[in-house]
Amino acid sequence: MSTLIYGTITSIVLALYTLGFSLTYGISGLANFAHGALYILSGFIAWSFINQAGFPFFLSALLAILISGLIGFAFYWVLLLRIRGIALSELIVTFAAGIAILELLTWRGFYGIQYSLPLFLRGGIEIKGVAVDYQRLFVIGTGIFLLILLYLFVHHTKIGLAFRGIAQNERTALSLGIESDWIGALSLAFGSALAAVAAIVILPMGIMESTIGYNVLIYALTVAIVGGLESTSGMIVASFIIGFGQVVTARYIGAQWMIIVPLSAIILVLAIRPSGLFGKFKELEERV
Amino acid sequence: MEILLEIKNLMVFFENALALNDLSLEIPTNEIVGVLGSNSAGKTTLMNTVSGLIIDMKKKEDRRGGERINVLGEIRFEGEDITNIKPSERVKRGIVLSRERHPIFKDSDVLENLKIAGYLRKGKEIKEGIDFAFNLFPALPELKKRKAGLLSGGEQQMLSIGMALVAKPRLLLMDEPLLGLSPFLQAKLAKSIKGILEQGITVLVTEQFARPLIPVIHRGYVIENGMLVFSGTREELSDNPEVKSAYLGV
Numbered sequence: 001m002s003t004l005i006y007g008t009i010t011s012i013v014l015a016l017y018t019l020g021f022s023l024t025y026g027i028s029g030l031a032n033f034a035h036g037a038l039y040i041l042s043g044f045i046a047w048s049f050i051n052q053a054g055f056p057f058f059l060s061a062l063l064a065i066l067i068s069g070l071i072g073f074a075f076y077w078v079l080l081l082r083i084r085g086i087a088l089s090e091l092i093v094t095f096a097a098g099i100a101i102l103e104l105l106t107w108r109g110f111y112g113i114q115y116s117l118p119l120f121l122r123g124g125i126e127i128k129g130v131a132v133d134y135q136r137l138f139v140i141g142t143g144i145f146l147l148i149l150l151y152l153f154v155h156h157t158k159i160g161l162a163f164r165g166i167a168q169n170e171r172t173a174l175s176l177g178i179e180s181d182w183i184g185a186l187s188l189a190f191g192s193a194l195a196a197v198a199a200i201v202i203l204p205m206g207i208m209e210s211t212i213g214y215n216v217l218i219y220a221l222t223v224a225i226v227g228g229l230e231s232t233s234g235m236i237v238a239s240f241i242i243g244f245g246q247v248v249t250a251r252y253i254g255a256q257w258m259i260i261v262p263l264s265a266i267i268l269v270l271a272i273r274p275s276g277l278f279g280k281f282k283e284l285e286e287r288v
Numbered sequence: 289m290e291i292l293l294e295i296k297n298l299m300v301f302f303e304n305a306l307a308l309n310d311l312s313l314e315i316p317t318n319e320i321v322g323v324l325g326s327n328s329a330g331k332t333t334l335m336n337t338v339s340g341l342i343i344d345m346k347k348k349e350d351r352r353g354g355e356r357i358n359v360l361g362e363i364r365f366e367g368e369d370i371t372n373i374k375p376s377e378r379v380k381r382g383i384v385l386s387r388e389r390h391p392i393f394k395d396s397d398v399l400e401n402l403k404i405a406g407y408l409r410k411g412k413e414i415k416e417g418i419d420f421a422f423n424l425f426p427a428l429p430e431l432k433k434r435k436a437g438l439l440s441g442g443e444q445q446m447l448s449i450g451m452a453l454v455a456k457p458r459l460l461l462m463d464e465p466l467l468g469l470s471p472f473l474q475a476k477l478a479k480s481i482k483g484i485l486e487q488g489i490t491v492l493v494t495e496q497f498a499r500p501l502i503p504v505i506h507r508g509y510v511i512e513n514g515m516l517v518f519s520g521t522r523e524e525l526s527d528n529p530e531v532k533s534a535y536l537g538v
Contacts, residue, residue, distance in 0.1 A: 155400070
């Protein structure tokens with residue numbers, strides 16, 4: 001039972017790490033290597049509003065999500081617009097921006113025990129003899145809620161439908177009046193805002209430090225690669241494979257071996273099915 | 289005769305290759321105008337230039353330091369110069385392109401494709417556009433929940449035109465809509481183009497093989513290597529021996 005509960009929690013945490021990264025890539029084909037940095041930056045923004053400006057937690061959380069979205073939008077419009085379509089340049093710029101954010105946070109002294117976000121819910125319950133705190137259950141609820149919300153948004157709103165149009169056939173979308181740069185900027189804004197939502201619900205479970213940004217990026221990349229970069233269902237399945245793999249490894253082999261799970265998953269997937277479990281064989285299509 | 293679209297001395301360069309060479313044509317309101325030409329004649333370049341897609345292509349090539357694309361000349365829509373206006377603004381004004389080889393959104397179902405196409409239109413307009421597309425192509429309503437990638441070539445072509453119609457065109461650009469279709473479907477689609485005109489939508493259509501199209505067009509232009517080589521009414525085209533042998537298979 002413990003494996004089931006904590007496997008589910010770990011899987012949803014991984015899905016939350018990846019959701020924004022996967023959304024941005026799925027729509028605009030942009031791999032945002034600053035995703036992890038935006039995640040931890042959002043946490044520090046929320047912390048600053050709470051502890052330095054004295055704002056209430058919910059307002060601070062909302063502002064952090066909004067600011068993260070705006071940073072994502074500005075990041076696209078100011079930096080990425082000039083190099084769109086050049087994959088290597090995109091990689092270098094997003095990675096460099098991510099490192100700059102993380103190192104800036106370290107330089108400003110954002111590390112230590114005083115940096116933590118308040119829990120949404122205190123206390124916990126026992127499920128069939130397994131103690132679980134409410135915050136972790138809240139993470140599960142948020143993950144499911146976000147996935148449903150995202151599905152409804154993408155399939156039932158104009159912007160969401162435009163996202164789907166650009167993701168599937170950019171030039172046809174353009175011929176119908178959908179602007180790819182505008183949608184690209186929005187996709188990065190939404191991806192960054194989703195990173196902030198993940199940060200707000202996950203970070204209260206521990207202490208914040210800038211290095212978390214690197215870990216989040218590695219997990220997001222792993223899940224996205226294993227699941228298939230542009231596939232939401234693949235992302236969910238990969239989160240559960242890696243999440244449960246990690247919990248089982250920690251329980252039966254040892255916690256120090258947990259990192260082996262994502263690394264082996266990447267190696268296995270790249271060796272057997274390079275486009276990911278649910279990915280499309282784009283490279284093959286292109287060759288044909 | 290009121291002119292809806294006027295193209296003056298249009299030249300399009302891809303690096304040093306001239307894709308369109310001093311091309312001038314006029315598209316009168318409420319007419320179906322055909323542009324005939326063989327492979328590499330410049331038909332798709334013409335459609336991409338009128339729809340504004342070439343502006344996006346140029347922007348992307350410039351960003352990555354790729355092929356230099358240059359557009360010279362003038363395109364006027366309802367008397368206004370639109371040569372440098374971006375594609376979305378042209379769609380807002382009513383210039384909508386149905387691209388060649390019916391590139392639809394394959395992972396979405398038919399209805400979602402039509403809804404995506406209405407991005408710049410209001411809810412009521414989208415509904416009217418979908419109703420119009422369904423009336424024009426009665427096969428589409430029963431396929432509305434089917435994934436577009438699973439449709440046949442003919443069905444995808446109908447969907448592609450239906451999508452352009454939901455975008456509420458005043459000038460519909462159709463790039464080789466009959467390509468790859470059976471003679472039966474070609475005749476059916478040509479009839480549908482007439483149905484589009486009856487809704488007050490002017491149509492500019494390109495084709496390689498013009499026989500199914502000739503009965504529905506009012507006038508036509510023949511281009512070769514990006515240059516205009518012949519223009520005239522439907523009757524004049526049908527009577528011209530060179531056009532007959534090259535594009536009508538007679």
